[in-house]
Amino acid sequence: MKFYSSKIKNLEITGRLFWIGNILFSLTLFCFSLYFLYLIYLRFGNFNRDMDINMIVTLSVVIFILLVAVFLAIEVSTLYKRIINQDVRNYVDSIDDIKGHQNEDFDF
Incomplete structure (x- = not known):
């Protein structure tokens, strides 16, 4: 019989x-x-x-600070998407657990 354990930490x-x-x-x-x-730019007119x-x-x-800001925004966006995907996956897994994994072979 298979025993399932969570190998990844749930993100919340x-x-x-x-x-x-x-x-x-x-x-x-x-x-x-x-x-x-x-x-x-105003101080120098152009960079020439x-x-x-x-x-x-x-x-x-200043350019480094701009890059940090962009990467922080990307990080928040991707982490939020990962959390939403994990919630959907947990929901599907809970439905799969209720069904009892009927298609799998069990080794006794």
Whole structure:
């Protein structure tokens, strides 16, 4: 007879505040970095002028913050989709358990 055990940990949406805070944090970082990119663009008109090393470092930090914001938003989205898919899979598995796995061979 087969014995089933969960080999993966169930993912849950534990707190709405955590999810809303994570999304707001990524949006804030995204807006912050776009605003500073716009300020740098206004300061130099276009990026063809000579920029000193301090401004290049600032530009690279702002671009890094922009990338972090994008990856945070992608992470929240994919984690939410994984949780929804797991809930659907758990529902289908519970129906399969009720049926009793009639199509499987049992070794006694």
